Amino acid sequence: MPIVAALLSVAGLAGVAMVAPVIIARRTSWATPIVYGASFVLAAVLLVCGLLALLGGATFQGSVHLPIGLPWIGAHFALDPLSAAFLVIVDLGAMVASFYAIGYGAHEEEPGRVLPFYPAFLAGMNLVVLSADAFGFLVAWEFMSLSSWALVMAHHHDAENRRAGYVYLLMASFGTLMLLLAFGLLAGPDGDYVFSAMRSAEHVPWVSGLVLVLMLLGAGSKAGLVPLHVWLPLAHPAAPSHVSALMSGVMTKVAIYGFIRVVFDLAGEPAWWWAVIVLILGAGSAVLGVLHAVLQRDLKRLLAYSTVENVGIVFIGLGLGLAFKTNDMDGAAALAVTASIFHAFNHSLFKSLLFFGAGNVLTGAGERDIEKLGGLVHRMPETAYLFLGGCLAISALPPLNGFVSEWLILQAILLSPDLPQWALRFLVPASGAMLALAAALAAACFVRAFGITFLSRPRSPAAETAREVGRWQIRAMYALMALCLVAGVFPGPFLDALSPVSQLLVGGAMPKQPILPHFSIIPISESRSSYSGFLVFFFILMASWAAIRVIHNFASRAVRRAPPWDCGFPDPSPATQYTADSFAQPIRRVFGPIAFRAKTDLSMPLPGDMEPARLTLSLRDLVWEFIYAPLEGAVLYAAERLNVLQFLTIRSYLSLVFAALVLLLVLVATWA
């Protein structure tokens, strides 16, 4: 049974986490390969379990009840198509990250610091996906949060990282609290915490609605939905790069899993307004995330903001799925849900790839600020090549995988004029426009990221003397790059593999993707639309090959190297190049006034005056200003007021306790 093997592997990961300090103490130099090697093997076992359960059908699925945890509940674990799909996403990412980590860390001060927490983090993420009762789910969720907090704090000497860890801890506790309340509502007054009981129970509409809101707050904050994303761009870049890859590529997917599990599977029949909320949040996250990303100078923070964007895209798909599900449009709902899970899978691939690339840049050049990089394509050719692949995939360009999933979501949007609700009919095309805008901005963002980091001339001595990294890191990246290409060129089998998932969630499935002719995929029916990544890839290869052959054979293949032309005014200083800021300036000028209230003030001295001219730019983070800052003020104010409570007499404390007891009893009496 894969479920038993999976649980044993999770136990193995926890075991590795526990013996890691011992290994570090005894044999420091062996610790890294042993811990990451063991994590790699165990993640591989878990991946096989997930694949078997996803592709093998009911014989490989199942559930287990263990007598651990709370005495009257025990611990329930289950492997159904949904958890199997996410088990594959989690452990594919975990496997590659472990492989990468074997070689990574040469530039770190204390690479051993993360070793005990790394397998614990993997174990936590796997347990969330495998749990089948609320108690186990919440414990695993909190375990995942805390172990990843320890990983974020790996570089705690830096004050900025300590702040990131603090904000992360606050948001994670808030999220878990919301999940706790959501599960409490689902369990009802009788309190049956097993998922199967929640699934079969009847839920009152307002309870289900409240559960949706709580899940958006709880799982949405972990996934990075705007406006709950504030911790993500601080915490994800603070960790070592292979952990950043796991947090951005994989942990956000675990949060998406939690959302799908509760909202689609446990919370009962959705109402149409659920889709409205999810669509608005998704579209907002997509556009705001990428607008932030395009302005960042820190390579890893740029990638973290782009995660916010991609999570938004996944939620647009899920919102469409909810809209179609309430209206019993099974085929369309299946398309939307499959597309968004496929996008989650794709994002886990290319975001890990890009974070690995950022890790290589950090190792090779010791710099994360792209304004100080440049020209790395000559010093780190393989990293540059692989990072370019990731950029193409995340910018949704054919024939890679990011395009396929976004194309499927656009196709789902084209089915929505049949929706009966007017609000949705207006909202869905608007979110389609937002999706297209986000995709176009992502292309600009990654042209900037790649162009400034890897192309042009080195902007600092660090970039000039950068060195290529070791084989482990490069091989891990090649594996991800190959998967991106395969998922983009042959998407059919991936979509077929997800059909039991959509069957479980919305009671329908996409049409069986024909393997022939030419590996094309069809979202609804052949006459509406189809796409063949294989043919597009093949045609591009053939056309460029033909062009090169013809020109080289029949015209000229001579090359002469010369100084740059630059219209006759070449400047020897690299400081005259376009910088990251100047590249983003036009985009900032067009979108900044709306999204960030951007203002530029130019103070020009009078002619003859020797004062320097000053250009001041102010960008405001409106989410922080309008939501978090007032909240912070309110908390401080309340704390100040309640400070009185610290200095009461024992009599007053006793009367307060008594009053609280009476109040609770009255509440219970009226409730029942």
Add this chain to the structure above:
Amino acid sequence: MGLILAILVQGIQMVLVLALAPGLVGFTRKVKARLLRRQGPSILQPYRDLLRLVRKEAVLADNASWLFRNAPYLIFATTWVAAALVPTFASGLHFSWAADLIAITALLGSARFFLALAGMDIGTSFGGIGSSREMLFSTLAEPAMIMIVFTVALVAGSTQLSTVAAFMVNHSTLRVSLGLALIGLIIVALTENARVPVDNPATHLELTMVHEAMVLEYSGRHLAVIELASALKLLLYISLIACIFAPWGMARQDDGLLGMAIGAVTWVGKLAVGGFLMVVFETAIAKMRVFRVPEFVGGALMLGLLGTLLLFVSRSF
């Protein structure tokens, strides 16, 4: 037999677009010169330019990377594949189901991605300014194009261009949404092809500096391939507008040789009319400041969104 014929038609289309693209550019230059009361070079001049360029050696900057050398071929290949999938003289192209209109838009996006990167490779200020502005324009032109695709797809019930063309031939009625889409598509086409109100294809040393600034460092065969790709892109957009909004005369799947010939002649006629109208528009209007362009292209986005919304309200718009 039918399959061979279909593949043959597809092959003829690929060769035809390649052969006609420089001619279209020559034609527009000639018309523009005549409108400005100049004599102008011969229509065949772009062919001669291309031949001369491919025969010359390529001069590469000292620090040009592999990306700089390979990008022109990738740009050319993606543009050519996109152009080959737009029905020109015959609907029902054999491979048209391989990529729908959204995929064609994204293929052009791939070409632009590589072009912008190539502009940044040498590390000159001209290349950077071109890439930065090109990406700015594309952030509005691409969603505008997607919304126009939505409008057309909702009318025709498909995003496949062949199906759309067949639908338009059989159900040619006037619709508000299609009118909005047409205006939007024209704006997008002018932007994407770096034509006058947005950019000036005739110079790179004005303050326009978008497309021509990016390719400033290219020479010889690389420049030839890029020039050919941009000519193909112009042809693609005019064919696209013709295929969606003026599909008359296009040969259908079961039409014989005569139908094909009629289709080819009308297509060449449409290209000439399209190129002529574009040049008249260009001569009549002045170039915009760079930061006016987002308003211009943003207008296309709004038109596309409006068209889509109208169709969500009622299918009869």
